[in-house]
Amino acid sequence: MTKQMNAVFYLGPEHIELREMSLPEPNAGELLVKIRAATTCGTDVKMYRRGHPKFPPPFVFGHEFGGDVVGVGKGVTNFQAGMRVTANVFAECGTCFYCLRGQGNLCENLTYNFGAFAEYMIVPESIVRKNTFEIPSHISYAEAALLEPLVTVVHGWRKVASKPRETAAIIGAGGPISLMFIQLLRISGVEKIIAIGRSSLRLNVARELGATEIVNAKEVNTTESVRDLTAGYGADIVIECAGKKDTWESSVDMVRKGGRVLWFGGLPGGEKVELDAARIHYGEIDLLNMHGGTAENAREAFDLIASGRLDMKPLLNGELPLRQVEDALQQMIAGEVVKMVINPEL
Ligand SMILES: [Zn+2]
Numbered sequence: 001m002t003k004q005m006n007a008v009f010y011l012g013p014e015h016i017e018l019r020e021m022s023l024p025e026p027n028a029g030e031l032l033v034k035i036r037a038a039t040t041c042g043t044d045v046k047m048y049r050r051g052h053p054k055f056p057p058p059f060v061f062g063h064e065f066g067g068d069v070v071g072v073g074k075g076v077t078n079f080q081a082g083m084r085v086t087a088n089v090f091a092e093c094g095t096c097f098y099c100l101r102g103q104g105n106l107c108e109n110l111t112y113n114f115g116a117f118a119e120y121m122i123v124p125e126s127i128v129r130k131n132t133f134e135i136p137s138h139i140s141y142a143e144a145a146l147l148e149p150l151v152t153v154v155h156g157w158r159k160v161a162s163k164p165r166e167t168a169a170i171i172g173a174g175g176p177i178s179l180m181f182i183q184l185l186r187i188s189g190v191e192k193i194i195a196i197g198r199s200s201l202r203l204n205v206a207r208e209l210g211a212t213e214i215v216n217a218k219e220v221n222t223t224e225s226v227r228d229l230t231a232g233y234g235a236d237i238v239i240e241c242a243g244k245k246d247t248w249e250s251s252v253d254m255v256r257k258g259g260r261v262l263w264f265g266g267l268p269g270g271e272k273v274e275l276d277a278a279r280i281h282y283g284e285i286d287l288l289n290m291h292g293g294t295a296e297n298a299r300e301a302f303d304l305i306a307s308g309r310l311d312m313k314p315l316l317n318g319e320l321p322l323r324q325v326e327d328a329l330q331q332m333i334a335g336e337v338v339k340m341v342i343n344p345e346l
């Protein structure tokens with residue numbers, strides 16, 4: 001009889017189930033990893049609510065993990081059984097139109113890797129080759145699991161190119177992405193970091209991690225507040241992490257002339273935003289966009305985690321077993337937690 005394992009399956013909108021399935025064997029180039037920690041993410045919440053356009057149900061979901069290599073496919077030379085590893089959720093092909101132009105995040109043949117809410121998961125060959133990393137002993141499985149969101153934040157951070165003594169405003173502060181951005185902006189010497197959010201609990205975490213000013217969007221006009229905090233000019237950098245039409249628009253009103261806006265949070269297809277063209281053109285405002293990250297961003301993100309320069313602990317709010325993935329996602333939806341850790345051994 002083949003060995004069985006437990007995994008959380010997505011069956012339809014807000015319908016997930018813990019099921020038994022047979023333990024997969026790693027094919028050539030692949031790894032079999034025993035999951036020790038999988039973290040919940042905004043993408044998981046989105047998938048829980050409406051599935052994924054590229055994956056018909058049923059599929060095992062979850063994608064941020066740290067675990068132990070327990071099986072090694074033929075031809076894998078750089079990983080062995082017993083190693084502690086984490087991996088990015090995707091890998092670029094390296095040969096398509098975009099990859100050849102150094103924009104692997106836009107790759108036409110991205111390999112995805114879902115299935116972390118399970119006792120074991122297979123890491124596909126291209127991800128093993130490009131985006132899998134050995135976790136150093138001083139970093140926990142759960143901290144290492146935060147690699148994937150950090151890859152995208154590093155991509156955005158490189159794009160916005162923050163400099164010492166600048167001022168940055170972050171919309172949607174308190175969520176995991178903003179808490180990573182705040183720490184990276186500090187690393188690049190940004191002096192004033194204005195965290196704009198709607199939960200005072202989460203804004204306090206933002207302050208703990210380096211935000212110098214807190215603006216509660218429930219209480220004040222956020223554009224006016226940013227202008228007041230920047231002698232009327234607006235911030236050098238505005239990063240939108242909320243993914244909402246009105247904050248996409250207001251981010252352009254909060255930035256100074258000659259400044260840059262980074263829209264990190266995506267809007268649904270077909271959504272239109274209204275912007276003052278004269279303000280953007282004559283004010284020389286740079287409008288930056290981003291999606292995902294490259295293999296180079298993954299390497300840099302991993303090095304940042306391994307170096308211990310980022311404090312990941314305030315992003316992790318506690319552990320739950322596999323059978324409570326739904327509870328963890330509901331807590332995310334309620335805004336009660338930044339991230340939960342799923343531990344299959346509980
Ligand atoms: Zn994620």
Ligand SMILES: [Zn+2]
Nearest residue numbers: 093096099107
């Ligand atoms: Zn490609």
